[in-house]
Amino acid sequence: MTAPHPRPDGARLARAALTRLVEPGDELAVQTVAALGPERALALLTGRDRLQPAERDLLSDHAGSGPALGRRWSAGLARWAPRAERLDPARDLVALHRIGGGLLIPEDDAWPAALHDLGAAAPLGLWFRGAGTLPAAARALAVVGSREATAYGRQVTSAVASRAVRAGACVVSGGAYGIDGAAHRAALDAARDLRPGHADAGAPGPVPTVAVLAGGLDRFYPAGHEDMLRAVMEAGLLLSEMPPGASPTRYRFLHRNRLIAALSGAVVVVEARWRSGAQNTAGHALALGREVGVVPGPITSPSSAGCHRLLQEAPVRLVADPAQALDLLPPDRGAGGGPGRSDAVADAPAAALAEPAHESTARPTDGLSVEELLVCEALPVRRAVDVDALTVSAGLSLPTVLAVLTRLARRGLAERVDDRWRRTAG
Known part of the structure; x- marks a missing residue:
């Protein structure tokens, strides 16, 4: 791009x-x-x-x-x-331009039509780095899963992603450790194999893989995936709705997942724990009318517990081999948009952000409202900051931040140090 x-x-x-x-x-x-x-x-x-x-x-x-x-x-x-x-938008645009990126907006011809399916949850723009062109959603397969991937999960992910690229599809994921990383690497390897002159050369898609990140694209996150993300950028695209310098937070990760779902014609969940971002992505995809495929695993594996839950409780399809994953995509891969918006999409953001609770994986932040989660994530752990700084970081008004800090303190998640605040272990 x-x-x-x-x-x-x-x-x-x-x-x-x-x-x-x-x-x-x-x-x-x-x-x-x-x-x-x-x-x-x-x-x-x-x-x-x-x-x-x-x-x-x-x-x-x-x-x-x-x-x-x-x-x-x-x-x-x-x-x-x-x-x-x-605000200094000119500075942000120049910063991305200097590292080979820019901002894609709905007024551009290249804006993905499938993002309109998100309605009022659509992004205001997409920051990008890379030289590729976004494929239509019907040519994109999202492959997502747990950060704590098993050898089984990595093997299945590699097979699905490789088969997708060899069939001319683009693999979309989130750049994280575990299943995401395995999907991107397999897509890149398959694209290299399909270069002209290779014995298995076929007709790959315009880009083999796209990574949708939750923070600014001026730095690579997670840092341990810098080399891989650079390779994704060189062969495909890095995308984010966050401007340069923005930090990835749990709240932004959860909202990022709706973009992965919307940009893809179907979503495959390879491994997912009982509560996971992969289930969150599947929830967004179902609300958007996308097909969701789920790979089963050993009943003794915690990394497959979320997959089995989806298979029991959601209208998803079982994926037993890579070919079945590709069958999830709409038949017309040349279509300009996604499969269409379901009636439930208006309720998707709130519903998909609510992850299932489980007694063995309870977190101190379970049950927090959106405002409480934003303030909690804006609080540093090692130093205290003043309330004015928190209003900027959290994007909330001063009265709201003050009220939320009081509630977080009662839950043991925040403490006041003189006139400043910091996060506690909870």
């Missing part, structure tokens, strides 16, 4: 700023952009201008009307205000 010139148009500048201003999944922000355009939305969301009556009517068509919209708008302004004065 060619990086845009560092002197961008107004829409690209505005969307670059918006990716830093709002957190993923902020539906009111997305609805405002859809109703009024990115440049006007930026002026309103940052508080530089006031929402006019005619604009409120347009926004009501997207976000609903009545007193609820007024309350949502007031809460949004308070939530966005801490970051509004710190």
